[in-house]
Amino acid sequence: MTDEMTEIDWTDAETFSRALERADTREKGNFFEAFGEGDLIEHDPGLTLTQWGNEAWMSQTLNHDPAYWRTDAARDRGFDEPPIHPDYLTAATLGITVEDLSEKGGYFLGRTDVRFPGTPVYTGTELRVESEVVSTATSSSRPEYGIVTWRTRGRDAETDEVLCSYERTNMIPRREPVATDGGGSAATAEEPDEPALPSEFVTPDGGAFEDFREALERADDRDAAVAYRHERGRTQDDTTVAGLPLATLNTAKQHHNADVMADSPSGDIVTYGDVTRSTALGHARSDEDTYREVGFDDETFHTFVTPGDTVYAFTRVLEAEDADRDEAGTVRFEHIAFNQNDEPVYSGTRTAEIRKRSS
Numbered sequence: 001m002t003d004e005m006t007e008i009d010w011t012d013a014e015t016f017s018r019a020l021e022r023a024d025t026r027e028k029g030n031f032f033e034a035f036g037e038g039d040l041i042e043h044d045p046g047l048t049l050t051q052w053g054n055e056a057w058m059s060q061t062l063n064h065d066p067a068y069w070r071t072d073a074a075r076d077r078g079f080d081e082p083p084i085h086p087d088y089l090t091a092a093t094l095g096i097t098v099e100d101l102s103e104k105g106g107y108f109l110g111r112t113d114v115r116f117p118g119t120p121v122y123t124g125t126e127l128r129v130e131s132e133v134v135s136t137a138t139s140s141s142r143p144e145y146g147i148v149t150w151r152t153r154g155r156d157a158e159t160d161e162v163l164c165s166y167e168r169t170n171m172i173p174r175r176e177p178v179a180t181d182g183g184g185s186a187a188t189a190e191e192p193d194e195p196a197l198p199s200e201f202v203t204p205d206g207g208a209f210e211d212f213r214e215a216l217e218r219a220d221d222r223d224a225a226v227a228y229r230h231e232r233g234r235t236q237d238d239t240t241v242a243g244l245p246l247a248t249l250n251t252a253k254q255h256h257n258a259d260v261m262a263d264s265p266s267g268d269i270v271t272y273g274d275v276t277r278s279t280a281l282g283h284a285r286s287d288e289d290t291y292r293e294v295g296f297d298d299e300t301f302h303t304f305v306t307p308g309d310t311v312y313a314f315t316r317v318l319e320a321e322d323a324d325r326d327e328a329g330t331v332r333f334e335h336i337a338f339n340q341n342d343e344p345v346y347s348g349t350r351t352a353e354i355r356k357r358s359s
């Protein structure tokens with residue numbers, strides 16, 4: 001080090017500002033160009049699914065089903081002890097991947113085929129996660145982004161068993177924007193007629209499997225849908241927006257770097273998609289007798305949720321069928337999370353086993 005250099009006060013505000021301008025940034029994350037179809041990415045971060053992580057997630061998203069909190073209720077549902085909640089397992093499986101897949105920025109657009117082949121999963125399980133690039137595509141509407149879909153699998157690090165798997169799609173920034181057709185048609189699109197809603201909305205009498213089946217029977221052959229809203233709402237705060245994603249090692253700047261996000265379309269940090277959907281699902285589950293979660297499909301994130309927004313939920317019951325067990329039947333739902341302005345922020349279908357009244 002030279003004498004002149006030792007005399008520089010690098011913390012002098014003006015000097016430091018000039019130094020920052022000249023310094024290269026050690027970048028994090030990958031641009032769109034880094035992903036090629038068929039690539040397999042083994043994610044370095046791992047996570048031990050702890051009781052603390054599980055309970056923090058479930059409590060803050062209002063998933064208060066006793067089977068995940070009390071041993072007697074867990075045993076009554078066929079678990080050895082309170083298991084890891086599927087929403088936390090899903091969020092942790094995704095959180096670990098962000099550093100490699102989406103830390104560069106962009107938007108979590110949607111996910112499908114969320115399944116839990118290895119559940120129940122218990123506290124202390126170590127998660128190891130890998131993702132395979134399923135497809136890469138140009139965004140015709142946004143030249144600065146590409147669209148990438150990955151198949152992700154979260155495995156038990158000890159046994160290699162797949163515990164959670166899904167296909168997820170993000171918009172990912174390109175290093176170099178490309179020319180696109182702008183995504184729009186030159187012709188003026190005619191506004192489609194607004195589809196008429198059913199004239200009657202049926203609400204199930206209770207939360208048992210039979211209540212859902214009877215409600216569908218009541219709606220059958222009539223201009224009716226089994227559709228209702230849930231009373232609870234959850235306003236987004238520091239814990240839900242920044243705390244929960246960081247606890248899953250989700251390094252997306254969207255959730256915790258308010259400085260960068262001030263210049264983004266949302267103008268603020270945004271809630272992790274898995275927090276939004278888990279909160280809406282928590283509201284829905286509070287009005288049903290859930291037995292097991294089976295899977296989730298066609299999940300879409302429609303717009304941002306930011307601190308101060310309140311997440312509510314609306315449910316449509318699509319099907320109710322007998323399952324392979326005496327205690328429960330299988331119900332397929334569509335859940336829509338919406339904000340305080342009644343705007344949908346998330347939608348997706350869910351298949352769950354719902355306890356029978358008689359069991």
Ligand SMILES: C/C(=C\C(=O)SCCNC(=O)CCNC(=O)[C@H](O)C(C)(C)COP(=O)(O)OP(=O)(O)OC[C@H]1O[C@@H](n2cnc3c(N)ncnc32)[C@H](O)[C@@H]1OP(=O)(O)O)C(=O)O
Binds near residue numbers: 103108273299303304
């Ligand atoms: C994890 C994680 C991050 C997060 O959790 S971020 C929080 C969750 N996500 C969000 O808050 C995003 C909410 N969505 C939006 O704000 C808007 O949808 C968005 C992303 C601004 C796009 O708005 P547009 O009006 O431009 O929407 P389009 O419907 O035209 O979509 C743009 C293009 O994307 C394609 N696309 C949309 N959804 C899907 C999908 N599920 N699968 C495949 N492709 C999809 C759509 O077709 C459009 O394609 P073009 O070719 O026409 O551009 C983390 O960091 O990982």
